[in-house]
Amino acid sequence: MPNRPRNLDSPLVAKLVKYMSKTQVWVYRRTKGRIGGRWRFGAGFRKPVPTLLLEHRGRKTGKLFTAPLLYLVDGDDLVVVASQGGLPRHPQWYFNLLAQPVTRVQIGAEHRRVRARVATPEERSRLWPDLVALYADFDTYQSWTQREIPVLILHPEDGAR
Numbered sequence: 001m002p003n004r005p006r007n008l009d010s011p012l013v014a015k016l017v018k019y020m021s022k023t024q025v026w027v028y029r030r031t032k033g034r035i036g037g038r039w040r041f042g043a044g045f046r047k048p049v050p051t052l053l054l055e056h057r058g059r060k061t062g063k064l065f066t067a068p069l070l071y072l073v074d075g076d077d078l079v080v081v082a083s084q085g086g087l088p089r090h091p092q093w094y095f096n097l098l099a100q101p102v103t104r105v106q107i108g109a110e111h112r113r114v115r116a117r118v119a120t121p122e123e124r125s126r127l128w129p130d131l132v133a134l135y136a137d138f139d140t141y142q143s144w145t146q147r148e149i150p151v152l153i154l155h156p157e158d159g160a161r
Contacts, residue, residue, distance in 0.1 A: 003143065017085070024068045028053055032109035039070050039135070049135045053106040054080065054154075058092075059099035067093045071107075071154075072127070072134050078105065078114065078154040079127055086144030094150060102157060113157035124151045 028036035028051070038048035049070045056065050072079040082094040097103065097116040105112050119127060131151065132139045142149050 021068055024051075025053055025066045028068060029106070033107065036068065037108060047135075050107075052078065052080075054093060055104045055106075056093045056096040057100050057103070059096050065093065065096070067091070069093075070135055072131055074127065074130075074153070076156055078107075079119070079131065080152050080154060081131055081138055082150040082152060083138055083141040086141035086149075088145055088147065090147070090150060094152070097152065105154060114154040115157050116152050116154050119151040119153050123153065127151055 024036045039051050052071045054067045069080045084091040101116040
């Protein structure tokens with residue numbers, strides 16, 4: 001892919017991202033999002049982006065995982081992007097949500113039950129410019145991969161708040 005960093009698929013990069021994510025989740029939970037609640041890397045350096053914690057259950061293991069994700073508010077819904085930094089494969093949390101779409105997110109100190117679904121092509125077309133305005137690197141990540149990066153809508157579950 002043009003302009004794609006050569007070492008993006010390195011196992012070392014994957015391990016580094018995994019440990020950075022675990023650290024961010026740990027800090028976010030302990031500070032109720034005061035630290036780790038805004039993404040300040042890449043395009044987020046000058047324009048920090050809100051971050052939530054998404055719980056997802058392993059579709060094979062049943063183990064509970066948590067992923068820190070950038071998000072956009074769209075009415076009552078939250079919108080997240082399965083970009084995985086432009087890697088060629090969708091992130092595991094994406095597949096886990098397809099298998100078990102009802103889950104929880106944490107935003108600051110607040111926990112919400114949500115139901116995840118993949119945005120329709122029309123919704124994705126409408127939301128993508130807003131997502132890129134939120135975090136310009138999403139466009140860069142899309143240019144680094146041949147897959148269409150999925151956009152997921154997290155809708156509040158009844159009694160979720």
